[in-house]
Amino acid sequence: xxxxxxxxxxxxxxxxMAFLAGCGSTPTTPVYSYSVSGLExxxxxxxxxYYYAIAGSVAIDNQGNVVGGEQDFNDGAGxxxxxxxxxxxxxxxxxxxxxxxxxxxxxxxxxLTTNNPNIGVNGVETFGVQFVNQKxxxxxxxxxxxxxxxxxxxxxxxxxxxxxxxxxMNGMDPDYEPVAFGGVFTTxxxxxxxxxxxxxxxxxxxxxxxxxxxxxxxxxxxDSYGRGYIxxxxxxxxxxxxxxxxxxxxxxxxxxxxxxxxxxxxxxQGSTTxxxxxxxxxxxxxxxxxHGNLYAAAGQITSPAGGxxxxxxxxxxxxxxxxxxxxxxxxxxxSNAVNESTYxxxxxxxxxxxxxxxxxxxxxxxxxxxxxxxxxxxxxxxxGGALIVDLDDAIPGTGIMxxxxxxxxxxxxxxxxxxxxxxxCDFCEFDVAGQATMTAGxxxxxxxxxxxxxxxxxxxxxxxxxxxxxxxxxxxxxxxSTTGRYTLMTENETENPLILTVAQDPIDFDVVIYQASGGQxxxxxxxxxxxxxxxxxxxxxxxSLP
Amino acid sequence: MKRLFTALSICALVYFxxxxxxxxxxxxxxxxxxLSYDISKEVTFNATVSGVLAKPNRGMLMGSHLLLSTGxxxxxxxxxxxxxxGKRAVSVVAGQQVEVTGVLKSIKNKPVFLTRIVKVNGESYxxxxxxxxxxxxxxxxxxxxxxxxxxx
Numbered sequence: 001x002x003x004x005x006x007x008x009x010x011x012x013x014x015x016x017m018a019f020l021a022g023c024g025s026t027p028t029t030p031v032y033s034y035s036v037s038g039l040e041x042x043x044x045x046x047x048x049x050y051y052y053a054i055a056g057s058v059a060i061d062n063q064g065n066v067v068g069g070e071q072d073f074n075d076g077a078g079x080x081x082x083x084x085x086x087x088x089x090x091x092x093x094x095x096x097x098x099x100x101x102x103x104x105x106x107x108x109x110x111x112l113t114t115n116n117p118n119i120g121v122n123g124v125e126t127f128g129v130q131f132v133n134q135k136x137x138x139x140x141x142x143x144x145x146x147x148x149x150x151x152x153x154x155x156x157x158x159x160x161x162x163x164x165x166x167x168x169m170n171g172m173d174p175d176y177e178p179v180a181f182g183g184v185f186t187t188x189x190x191x192x193x194x195x196x197x198x199x200x201x202x203x204x205x206x207x208x209x210x211x212x213x214x215x216x217x218x219x220x221x222x223d224s225y226g227r228g229y230i231x232x233x234x235x236x237x238x239x240x241x242x243x244x245x246x247x248x249x250x251x252x253x254x255x256x257x258x259x260x261x262x263x264x265x266x267x268x269q270g271s272t273t274x275x276x277x278x279x280x281x282x283x284x285x286x287x288x289x290x291h292g293n294l295y296a297a298a299g300q301i302t303s304p305a306g307g308x309x310x311x312x313x314x315x316x317x318x319x320x321x322x323x324x325x326x327x328x329x330x331x332x333x334x335s336n337a338v339n340e341s342t343y344x345x346x347x348x349x350x351x352x353x354x355x356x357x358x359x360x361x362x363x364x365x366x367x368x369x370x371x372x373x374x375x376x377x378x379x380x381x382x383x384g385g386a387l388i389v390d391l392d393d394a395i396p397g398t399g400i401m402x403x404x405x406x407x408x409x410x411x412x413x414x415x416x417x418x419x420x421x422x423x424x425c426d427f428c429e430f431d432v433a434g435q436a437t438m439t440a441g442x443x444x445x446x447x448x449x450x451x452x453x454x455x456x457x458x459x460x461x462x463x464x465x466x467x468x469x470x471x472x473x474x475x476x477x478x479x480x481s482t483t484g485r486y487t488l489m490t491e492n493e494t495e496n497p498l499i500l501t502v503a504q505d506p507i508d509f510d511v512v513i514y515q516a517s518g519g520q521x522x523x524x525x526x527x528x529x530x531x532x533x534x535x536x537x538x539x540x541x542x543x544s545l546p
Numbered sequence: 547m548k549r550l551f552t553a554l555s556i557c558a559l560v561y562f563x564x565x566x567x568x569x570x571x572x573x574x575x576x577x578x579x580x581l582s583y584d585i586s587k588e589v590t591f592n593a594t595v596s597g598v599l600a601k602p603n604r605g606m607l608m609g610s611h612l613l614l615s616t617g618x619x620x621x622x623x624x625x626x627x628x629x630x631x632g633k634r635a636v637s638v639v640a641g642q643q644v645e646v647t648g649v650l651k652s653i654k655n656k657p658v659f660l661t662r663i664v665k666v667n668g669e670s671y672x673x674x675x676x677x678x679x680x681x682x683x684x685x686x687x688x689x690x691x692x693x694x695x696x697x698x
Contacts, residue, residue, distance in 0.1 A: 177685050206677070321580065
């Protein structure tokens with residue numbers, strides 16, 4: 001063999017080794033988890049509407065090309081990702097697609113082409129996307145087949161479930177009635193050990209608390225997209241739950257049983273031991289899903305201490321019956337015992353009100369790591385808080401409770417992303433995600449609205465996926481510095497409802513806003529003809545997005 | 547006579563609902579408010595359908611409604627979300643006689659009948675479950691399969 005041939009072989013071997021080494025490394029393409037839940041108009045088995053949920057993971061390069069991914073879809077009514085029906089739940093796959101994420105100033109659409117022809121438009125789903133920052137976006141399904149709200153978050157992989165978590169899920173039980181459940185669990189690496197406790201509110205079977213997970217819970221190791229599954233959780237909860245790891249302390253959860261459905265999250269609890277002193281002034285927000293007794297509520301508690309809080313204010317809209325600005329007080333207990341074992345961060349909150357029609361009285365509270373942001377998993381500044389489950393009879397719902405750290409009106413300013421999941425009549429839901437600026441007291445912006453069955457009073461069955469503008473002048477309450485509450489109401493001394501305009505058709509919405517901080521707020525629509533709840537999140541840098 | 551008795555019963559329920567509400571304005575730990583559903587308070591009566599509302603009028607609860615005429619006046623019967631849509635939805639038109647079962651409440655200072663069951667033309671339609679939660683078309687279908695041959 002001559003010298004040139006030897007050099008050629010050496011170069012070939014080096015290139016081959018470099019290629020193989022590259023194959024074994026973590027891909028550099030950003031990978032995002034996403035999840036949504038909402039209302040599906042129909043499925044191949046019949047006409048709906050049906051509840052539905054999606055959770056998945058997709059790799060998107062910096063040109064907006066989808067490189068690959070996988071997802072699980074479930075409506076619990078005959079339209080479940082086919083692979084999930086097996087003993088080993090297997091996801092739908094997402095095909096590589098050029099220019100799938102198209103954005104203008106952080107807002108646009110994401111098109112996912114799946115191998116499941118029963119979802120979206122012949123297997124192709126389109127989502128409206130509004131980025132909050134480079135790692136987090138609010139999303140809505142945006143293709144006329146269904147509507148839903150959720151988020152898309154950059155994943156840190158590889159990671160696995162390992163440690164203590166708070167969790168909550170919301171969906172439909174095997175009778176196809178609404179159900180919500182939540183609690184805390186502790187697991188060793190990929191389920192090598194597992195223990196925990198959960199509460200459940202089932203519209204058919206009522207409320208049960210302090211349920212212990214049985215022995216034999218199994219957690220599979222996550223795949224390259226951070227997806228694994230959990231089985232053996234016991235009575236009253238799904239037989240199979242698929243999880244997608246977002247990061248070391250956050251995972252999205254989706255029920256993949258064929259006769260029930262649900263979606264939720266698990267957030268880490270860190271190494272803190274929680275007690276009644278762990279609770280600070282907080283804002284809470286919770287909502288039903290799109291079935292059953294439709295409702296949403298938001299509120300605030302001030303200066304809790306020793307298991308008691310003396311004051312607070314809250315709003316609730318249940319089926320169009322509005323309780324606005326209700327004074328509340330109450331008690332709470334964090335880290336409670338079940339069967340003489342104390343579960344860290346497994347708590348509850350009782351709300352007292354002089355308004356007997358304020359229907360939110362009993363919340364399950366599951367405390368999370370203070371280093372987490374429950375709305376934006378890659379943001380470490382949220383102060384943690386808790387996942388909450390409504391444990392009042394006949395109104396299952398889930399939400400979050402976050403520390404209220406800044407009620408200064410001057411700090412509610414700048415650029416924000418917003419989302420809203422709206423229930424407005426028989427058969428109807430719309431979802432919106434957008435961005436707005438808060439300047440000199442005016443909140444003004446534009447978003448993407450998904451309304452497969454039409455829009456509020458003008459609904460005629462014609463699907464609407466379009467831009468919606470909004471404007472309003474949030475009025476701080478006279479005691480806003482204490483409560484962080486603003487109103488946009490037709491009944492204010494100077495009328496100031498939120499005006500949402502779709503196709504040059506403006507509609508008024510009475511809205512309250514609760515400010516947890518200048519970076520994180522929640523808004524609640526409380527009209528007799530509509531209900532919505534959603535986040536308002538301060539935007540970060542949107543540079544480097546496709 | 548039966549119709550007169552029904553009307554008087556409804557009037558009495560409305561009267562007590564309206565009169566007693568302010569007296570119960572006190573701090574409560576568990577809601578027993580206007581939208582709570584206590585199956586022990588259920589009543590059943592016959593009425594004539596005077597209107598079918600697929601979508602609510604302003605001021606009504608969300609969802610669909612039947613307007614019912616009794617000897618004592620008109621009653622707003624709430625059917626909740628999905629009541630008139632999808633599989634096993636109530637099939638009824640104005641002028642028909644119905645038998646309704648549910649709980650009469652005072653909501654927004656108006657009497658509202660939270661309807662659980664509607665019977666019309668010998669057909670029974672489940673609207674809410676026993677906790678008063680409105681049923682979706684799929685829930686009605688599953689309930690029907692579970693109770694095939696039995697009562698609701």
